[in-house]
Every structure is written in C-alpha cells, then in structure tokens.
Amino acid sequence: MIDLSNKTVGVIGGKGKTGSQFARLFRKLGADVLVSDLRTRLSNEELISRSDIVVFSVPLHLSEEIIRAQVGNLKSGQIVLDVSSLKTKQVKMMNKGKAEVIGMHPLFGPTKRSFDGLTLILCPGNCRKLTSKGVGEIFKMVGMKVVEMSAEEHDKLMTVVQVVPHLKTILAGELLRHLGIHPDKSREISTPIYRLELDIIGRIFSQEGMLYSSIVAGNPNTKDLLKFLKKTVDSYLKEVETGNVKALDKRFSNVQKFLGKFSQNAFDESEQIINEMQKWMSKK
Known part of the structure; x- marks a missing residue:
C-alpha cells in the first residue's frame, strides 16, 4: 500500500462537496492535504507543483477543460486521479501528462457516514500495476469495495x-x-x-x-x-x-x-x- 504519511495530496476543487470529502479522507489517512478552488489563494498550478498525488474533483461538464489546462504541469513521479462520473475522455486527457494516471468514480454521493461497503471504480490509464494496486488498497483500508476496469x-x-x-x-x-x-x-x-x-x-x-x-x-x-x-x-x-x-x-x-x-x-x-x-x- 502507498504510505500517505510522507505524501502531499492536492485536491483541485477541494472546496466542493466531493472534493472536500476526499480531502478529509486523505487527511485522516495521514497525508498533508492542499486544496485549490475558485476562491482559494493557492492556484491549481502551485498545488500541482507541491503535490505527490493530484486529485481533480471538479464539475463533470468542466472536467475536460480543467484537466486540459493543467495536464502539462503534471510531473513524472506524481500520481493523478480524477473524480467524475465519466472516464474515457478524462483518462485520455490525463494520459497526455507525465504523471501516472488513474480515473476514479465513487458510486456514492458526499457522505459523512462510513465508507463501509461503498463502491469505488478505478480506471487505470498510463500507470504501473503496482501503482493502481497501491491506490486501490488505500480505499479498501477504509472499507470501500474497489472495482477495476478500463475507462471504455x-x-x-x-x-x-x-x-x-x-x-x-x-x-x-x-x-x-x-x-x-x-x-x-x-x-x-x-x-x-x-x-x-x-x-x-x-x-x-x-x-x-x-x-x-x-x-x-x-x-x-x-x-x-x-x-x-x-x-x-x-x-x-x-x-x-x-x-x-x-x-x-x-x-x-x-x-x-x-x-x-x-x-x-x-x-x-x-x-x-x-x-x-x-x-x-x-x-x-
């Protein structure tokens, strides 16, 4: 499993309901968490430069546009995730960067209840099997059921x-x-x-x-x-x-x-x- 205690996770759109939920989750798991959004001092560009793991958690109809604007800033050695209800175009767009890519789709809305039994889909793009397995184990640790499949x-x-x-x-x-x-x-x-x-x-x-x-x-x-x-x-x-x-x-x-x-x-x-x-x- 990926050790989050020495990782910085940046959540783009981290003030939204879904983004803030994942920000809380990563903090609970020991990561340092950065958040950028419409009214934050921290820009998306600075967040990416300071993060080991980048999470795009933005409105679905804006996801391609926002990913396209930032994909060139992603670095080798980073992991990039997105949280959206569609995956093909989003994963294809993230694959244009240098980071390892995994699309995510939580099959649940923002909740303050337990994650036990809730399903999370992972759609690996350009990434190692070891990386997708490690990311999956993070969410399994909090009780989620993780299902892996292609974006298509x-x-x-x-x-x-x-x-x-x-x-x-x-x-x-x-x-x-x-x-x-x-x-x-x-x-x-x-x-x-x-x-x-x-x-x-x-x-x-x-x-x-x-x-x-x-x-x-x-x-x-x-x-x-x-x-x-x-x-x-x-x-x-x-x-x-x-x-x-x-x-x-x-x-x-x-x-x-x-x-x-x-x-x-x-x-x-x-x-x-x-x-x-x-x-x-x-x-x-």
Whole structure:
C-alpha cells in the first residue's frame, strides 16, 4: 500500500462537496492535504507543483477543460486521479501528462457516514500495476469495495447504470409536468412501488441538473442508446395503435427469459425494501 504519511495530496476543487470529502479522507489517512478552488489563494498550478498525488474533483461538464489546462504541469513521479462520473475522455486527457494516471468514480454521493461497503471504480490509464494496486488498497483500508476496469468499459456500463435510469426518471418528471399531475396528488393513491418511483423522481430533481445533463450528454454511448430507444418506442406505438397485445406480451417474455433467475431474486429483495418502507410510512 502507498504510505500517505510522507505524501502531499492536492485536491483541485477541494472546496466542493466531493472534493472536500476526499480531502478529509486523505487527511485522516495521514497525508498533508492542499486544496485549490475558485476562491482559494493557492492556484491549481502551485498545488500541482507541491503535490505527490493530484486529485481533480471538479464539475463533470468542466472536467475536460480543467484537466486540459493543467495536464502539462503534471510531473513524472506524481500520481493523478480524477473524480467524475465519466472516464474515457478524462483518462485520455490525463494520459497526455507525465504523471501516472488513474480515473476514479465513487458510486456514492458526499457522505459523512462510513465508507463501509461503498463502491469505488478505478480506471487505470498510463500507470504501473503496482501503482493502481497501491491506490486501490488505500480505499479498501477504509472499507470501500474497489472495482477495476478500463475507462471504455466503465462508460459502457454507465450507460445502463446511470444514463438509462436518469433518463427514465427525468422523462417521468417531464410527463408529470406535461399532464399537470402533481406528485402530491398521485401519491394519495400510490402503490408502494409507485411511491418509491415518486421518491426517486423527487430525489433526482432535488439536486443540480447540470450533473445529470452532463452524465447523459457526455457519455459516448448515449447517442446510440437514444436511437435504439426511439426505434423501440416507435415499434411499441404501432403495436398499441393496432391493439397487438400478443406482440407486446412477446416482448415482455423475451426480456423475462433474458433476466432468468435475477427477476425472482430482485422481487424478493424489493419486497424487503417495500416492507421497511411501509413500516416507516406507518409511523408518519
């Protein structure tokens, strides 16, 4: 494992929610931590010159621009990490510098709770296996589950892990607005599952839209996904217009076969969630 007690970690964007979380974590692990941000005296350039490990923790829609501006300042012997929801372009940009490169994606938001069981994805760029292993061990030490994959594989998986769920939720919100049905009204007659869906809609729209817009627009696979969805929705429309229930049921059966045993496992797991949710609702 990398010994942080004699290392300086510089967090660019370290005043933000995610950046400050990682700054606290590295301090707790014994590193000297430097922070630069919009209103700090310390510049990004000076931070890089004084750091052994550099972390880019900046808004996703600005990440390429900020990395591009600083990549020439990165030095041999340094490790550079970035914290963002997309990896292909970010890792490719960092690879242009002299430092060892690892893209990171924490699959959790800023939290003051324990890191136990939370997942962190590492996407090594130009770096030694020893370095990526050492960085992974740092986060495993605080209880994180570390998963390693290429930047390209990451962004492909994020198509279904992030882009599809976010698009579905945003479109559901748009539909409520279009129909003029406020969630408070539909929640009065909601099933437990629908109430959970409403909570997810509210959860997404309680946060900054630019993050979700950047995840959807920035993923290199989104365009092909939307083309597929458009084609599929057009097919559904034709089947609904002609009342072709058998065709709709055939689609359902095809997916059912593909999912296999996962469906029953997911049903059982979601039943536990619903039971806990009902207990919580009964106390309100």
